[in-house]
Amino acid sequence: MANQKGSSNDPLDFLALTELIPPALNRRRLEIRSALETFVRPVIDNYVEKAEFPFELVSKLQELKLFGLDEEGFGCKRVCPLEKAMILYELARIDAGLSTFYVVQGGLALRSIELLGNSQQKSKYLKDMADLKLISCFALTEPNRGSDASGLETTATPVKGGYLITGEKRWIGNANFSGVMVVYARNTVSRDVEAFVVNSKAPGVSVSVIQRKLALRIVQNGHITFKAVFVPEEEKLEKAKNFATGPNVVLNSSRIMVPWVALGMMGGSFEVACKYLKERKQFGAPIGSYQLMQEKLVRILGYFNAAFLQSWKLLTLPKCDASQSALVKSQVSAMGRECTKLARELLGGNGIVIDSYAMKAMLDMEAIYTYEGTYDINTLVTGRALIGIPAFKASFKL
Ligand SMILES: Cc1cc2nc3c(=O)[nH]c(=O)nc-3n(C[C@H](O)[C@H](O)[C@H](O)COP(=O)(O)OP(=O)(O)OC[C@H]3O[C@@H](n4cnc5c(N)ncnc54)[C@H](O)[C@@H]3O)c2cc1C
Structure with a gap:
């Protein structure tokens, strides 16, 4: 029986979490998805295989107008944190490298000037950066x-x-x-x-x-x-x-967004696994009819929901403390590791081919687990807030 749960008959939306996204933003998300499916999906894995940046896609990304500021100004439109999250999700659902490009260009470099620069610097750089004319x-x-x-x-x-x-x-x-x-x-x-x-x-x-x-x-x-x-x-x-008023300010704002890169890969992994379980037959039946397979798919969905709710809640906090974003970044990337590994496993041998998405996401997740603070460091940031004692420094030095 087809799934009837959720708001859109999408098995990934089992708990109707998309209802947490305002309808206009959800429509924008689906428009972006449709565009990315048309111009990114068919070509991106050729670039992944060659380890080259897909410059041919830049003009199409420009048309989607993905970049902006907290407040409209300096020739740039406003892009709210939830919209950025949706963009990161949709990019990572196809390729986390493209999502990471968005993090670096928008979340780190542009954001450094937006948060730390003066008006002259903002006028000089922000519009060209948002329009992808200046990388x-x-x-x-x-x-x-x-x-x-x-x-x-x-x-x-x-x-x-x-x-x-x-x-x-x-x-x-x-x-x-x-x-x-x-x-x-x-x-x-x-x-x-x-x-x-x-x-x-x-x-x-x-x-x-x-x-x-x-x-x-x-x-x-x-x-x-x-x-x-x-x-x-x-x-x-x-x-x-x-350091506290410079890179830390930028990293704290970017770290709120990084879980959405992991979530995009978790969602993408669930989608390919769910489809494969229905299509692939072994021992005369779809592999999705076997209990072991169903358990793994359900586990991915459980992780996805837990990760989505934490990541969404972080965006809605009036003021987000560094120890809160560190908690979500570390936990979501750890759950992401589990999800992508399970999806790879569910796809059997086909799971190791680039085109299947699963292994690509599994390897990409290792980088998300590491950048903008490793799992360990973000965990220690949260641990310090809980216990009141920093545990970063060794008690001895060589
Ligand atoms: C794909 C990718 C893209 C990146 N992009 C950028 C970028 O655009 N700009 C930029 O500036 N940086 C970038 N980085 C760097 C990234 O932020 C660092 O890799 C990250 O901060 C970890 O540093 P490291 O790799 O030197 O590991 P190390 O700091 O050497 O850590 C090695 C291991 O030791 C652990 N460890 C370290 N200290 C402690 C401690 N006190 N207690 C317990 N464990 C500890 C770590 O958790 C890790 O497991 C990128 C990294 C990657 C992999």
């Missing part, structure tokens, strides 16, 4: 400073008219084709972490792309070297006075 990246992580990013070693030395940036950044999405880089560096005089908009073509900037990645293959993660790169004074983002 950008967010350069925080360093070869020796990953989880420990607040100890970053890249320096900004004050000189006449600006700063000289020196150091290395690693894992920086979009780095090799960005026009501008938002770079976090330590002021050599104040010793505080500050933020700078760096022209990617400035003398002294060089990028090599990290090769042979098995997750988020279309995302081009760069290793950037800055050798005494001059940045004019007016390119410093003035609200970033230190």
Whole structure:
């Protein structure tokens, strides 16, 4: 018997959770889905296989007008957090690499200027970034400073008219084709972490792309070297006075959205698994008729609902504390790991082929579990809030 639960006869919407999304936004979501099914789905896995960014899709993404600000202004429209969540979900439902591109361009780089920049900087950059005419990246992580990013070693030395940036950044999405880089560096005089908009073509900037990645293959993660790169004074983002008022502000706002990347993959995995269980026959019957198969599918649905509710609730909190977003990001990505693994298993051998989506999502989920704070670090952020004692630092040093 076909499922009659939920609001739309969609088996994934078993508890009618889409009723938590305002109708106009849900329609927008379905329009985006339809467009992505038409122009992304048929080609994206060719790029995944080759580990190339799909530049041919940029003009189509521009037409969808996916990027915006908290408030309309500087030539940009308003895109509320729930709409961003829906966009991330729909992109990840097809390819988490594309969803991650949205995180980096919109949630991290554009957001750094929106949250930390002054009016001149916003006028100069935001519209072109929102229109995807200016691609950008967010350069925080360093070869020796990953989880420990607040100890970053890249320096900004004050000189006449600006700063000289020196150091290395690693894992920086979009780095090799960005026009501008938002770079976090330590002021050599104040010793505080500050933020700078760096022209990617400035003398002294060089990028090599990290090769042979098995997750988020279309995302081009760069290793950037800055050798005494001059940045004019007016390119410093003035609200970033230190780590807490700089990168932390941006990461806290972005971390609320990242669970929706995981959710998109959980939803996409459920969809392929549910379909396969009805179509694939073994021992003379659909494999979905076997109890073991049904249990795994139901487990995916259970995780999905738990993850959806936590992620949705986070977006509706009037003020979201970092320990709350850390809880949801860590738990949803952990549940996402389970879901994608189960879907891969349900698809048997076909589950390891790119076209089946399942294995691609399983590998991509490893990156979501890791970026914007690993599962461990986000868990420790929540643990500190619960117990009142930070547990980040080892009691001994080598
Ligand atoms: C695909 C991808 C895209 C990324 N994109 C960007 C980007 O665009 N811009 C950017 O700036 N960065 C980016 N990153 C970097 C990302 O944020 C870091 O990978 C992440 O912060 C973890 O740092 P690390 O990889 O150096 O791991 P490490 O910090 O070296 O951690 C290794 C292991 O040790 C554990 N660990 C570390 N410290 C502790 C502790 N105190 N207690 C317990 N366990 C601990 C971690 O949980 C992890 O399991 C990206 C990473 C990936 C994989």
